[in-house]
Amino acid sequence: MAAITPVTTFPIETSRDVAVTTWEAMQAGDDGAAVRLAVYSDRSVQVSGSFGGATVSIGGSNDGETYHALNDAQGNTMSFNAGVLKAIIELPVYLKPWVTGGDGTTNLKVVLSGRKAY
Numbered sequence: 001m002a003a004i005t006p007v008t009t010f011p012i013e014t015s016r017d018v019a020v021t022t023w024e025a026m027q028a029g030d031d032g033a034a035v036r037l038a039v040y041s042d043r044s045v046q047v048s049g050s051f052g053g054a055t056v057s058i059g060g061s062n063d064g065e066t067y068h069a070l071n072d073a074q075g076n077t078m079s080f081n082a083g084v085l086k087a088i089i090e091l092p093v094y095l096k097p098w099v100t101g102g103d104g105t106t107n108l109k110v111v112l113s114g115r116k117a118y
Contacts, residue, residue: 001029021112028054028068028102032110034064034094040114045090047080049109054102056110060092
C-alpha cells in the first residue's frame, strides 16, 4: 500500500481557471494523497487503466482526516470497478482517491478536473 502523490497542472497557459490533478500508477491498496481544490467548484473525475478486480473510490473531507465516498449527479456513490468519467456533486475541502482489492495487474490513473465558477 503506497501513498500516491498527485500532480496538478493548469492546461490553459494564460489562466488558472482550470486545474487538472492526476494520480498515476495506483495499485491494489494504494491511497491517493489528498488535494485542496475547493476553489474549483465545477469538478469531474475520470478513472482508467487495468482494474484487476480493484475498486476505486473518490472521497472527500472537510477536516482532512475523515473521508467519505462522494456521489455523482445521479446520487450514486463514487466507487468504480471499470473506467468512468463522472461529475462530482459535493464540494469538500479535500479530495482523494483510494483503491481497494485488486491484484498484481492493477494499474490505475485517476484524473480530477476542476473549473472555477464565477
